[in-house]
Amino acid sequence: MTEVSLRSLVKRYGKTEALKGISLHVRHGEFVSLLGPSGCGKSTTLKCIAGFEEVSGGQILFDERDISRKLPEDRDIGMVFQSYALFPHMTVAQNLAFGLEMRRVPKVEIAERIARAMDMVQLSAHAERYPKALSGGQQQRVALARALVIEPAILLLDEPLANLDAKLRDEMRGFIRDLQKRVGITTLYVTHDQGEAMTMSDRVVVMFDGQIAQAASPEEIYDHPTSERVARFVGNANILDLAVSPRGDGQLDLVLPGGHLLRVERPACGAGGGMRVMARPEQIALTEPAAGQIGGRVAKRYFSGRHVEYHVETDVGPVVVVAPTTHAVREGEAVGLRFDPQRLWPVPSAEAPAEGRE
Template identity: 45%
Template sequence: MTQVQLRQVRKQFGRFTAIENIDLDIRSGELVALLGPSGCGKTTTLRMIAGLESPTTGGIFFDDQDVSEVAVQDRNVGMVFQRYALFPHMTVEKNIAFGLSVRGTPKSEIKTRLDEIIDVVQLGEFRHRFPAQLSGGQMQRVAIARTLITKPTVLMMDEPLANLDTKLRGEMRRFIRTLQQRLGITTIFVTHDQVEAMELADRVAVIFGGHLAQFDAPEALYRHPASVDVADFMGASNIVPATLSGDDTIITSFGTLKVNRQEGMSSGAKVYAMLRNEGIDIHAAEGEAAPHLIDGRIVARDFFGASVNYVVECGDTRIIVTEQSRRLLDVGMDVRLDIAAERIWLMTG
């Protein structure tokens, strides 16, 4: 298992700066996702760690040893790409063993390692099939096995699930996570899918425009984003401007809400409040109004099967509320929203 560190890594292509002074500490045996929109620099970062690109400035370290100028073939890393690139004329086992064969590995060792890895990726019954006889998920497992059989110290995956349908993506996410935990191999995974990153990773590095916006555990990233940009990118949240009044109250355009005190914010500060869709309780507007309830009216409803989204108009603000679809409220219905203080996260920008 290998620890990977990036120290003030910068990458320029001509006048274009793809990566700007990124620092990362990836622990030994950890699975880290590089997450961000297309063109943000996450694949460039992965390629520099692999040795396929060299940093313009800064350093890349494996276990405290500078590998910035070490050739890719000497880093003992494994890469799994979006395209499987399997040899169509070779069986599963020959595809998997190809890397060892070209290295001149003894046949007896190849057989031993091949049997081990085929068992690990659960491809025993498919070992004599050709790629055209496999599903997308099975082909992806072959590609992963072909990389793992060479025993890399760091496994890197560049959007490997992008070509799979929704059901297969879910299955492969669980497979990759289980496999990584079983092997304990340091893994770096590139994706633009927030759900994929949160389900797979121990920690997630969010990258915008070549800058590291936040590096945190999935739950912390989701509940306590460092900025409005991160909160917006992670989705499923209402972000509204507010003014902090005292230590535990914010004033918004649609009412006053209780909040938990947050360090570094003083009364009168202009802030942004993140209200997670699923963290808001919606009630029929019956009985007397309470100070902590927000009055509104449902103006739209989107049914997603297991869940339903309500668009609630509160004054001049529209708030999205998500709840399980055990009931359906009607469009046009007057409602009250209950937002507990611990479900509100404040940001300054």
């Protein structure tokens, strides 16, 4: 049973602050992703937890024990690297044995545990192969097995899927998640791929500029982002400038250009300051011009097989709508758009320049 707590973690390189006070609690067995653009501090956070970077301030606790001054080799962590970092001069079995030898596990037990670990990642047939002779996906699984065979307190994964091709990446997502659940190990996963973070995690921690922007379940992050920047970074988002007026009962009135009034829940965050409204592309319905709450004209239409993406010019600016392929609207046609008030989400408007969609 291991819980990980970060308490106002600070990391400085010279004068630049890479981490500006990260606080996070990870429950036992929880799968938490650190998600953000490059340079946001997610990898630095992981390196601090692993001990490869010394913290400049704050604490790292494993089950209430402060380990932030311990050497990496004494922290009892399993780590998987982006490059896999398999020892090239050792066979798969020798790679797996290394950590156990360091822990002075008896030879007989080493053999047993390696056999079990290789079975777990379905690589028993490759025990005597050298890493070079394995495919990228197989190397990845060896790296996972090597990190898990020592039965560490926590598992750290640093962009482990970044070097795999798209199809294999999708397979490995499920594989890693299933394995993690089976083993029940507390896991921190660093990625810049929001799809990866969403599908695998119990909780996603979105980071920008060395700070945590939001830490919540994938659903919460997607439906109720706490800022415009999070909304744009996770999935596609239409951010609309609408007239927002607060009501006394904890709700907000949104006024659309055509005069339609929408009543939405008011989020806990961002009481003061300007508000904008987030609408996810698949939550907007495409209608006949007359039936819509606002009108517009289809500027671009992209067919992807699974759905169609429409770029619609409206009075509130360009709006992206994702619709089922049964819709047959051509470019240049006039359409109406209907919003579901339940799904609209007000966000505090961003001061900083918005992140590009990924």
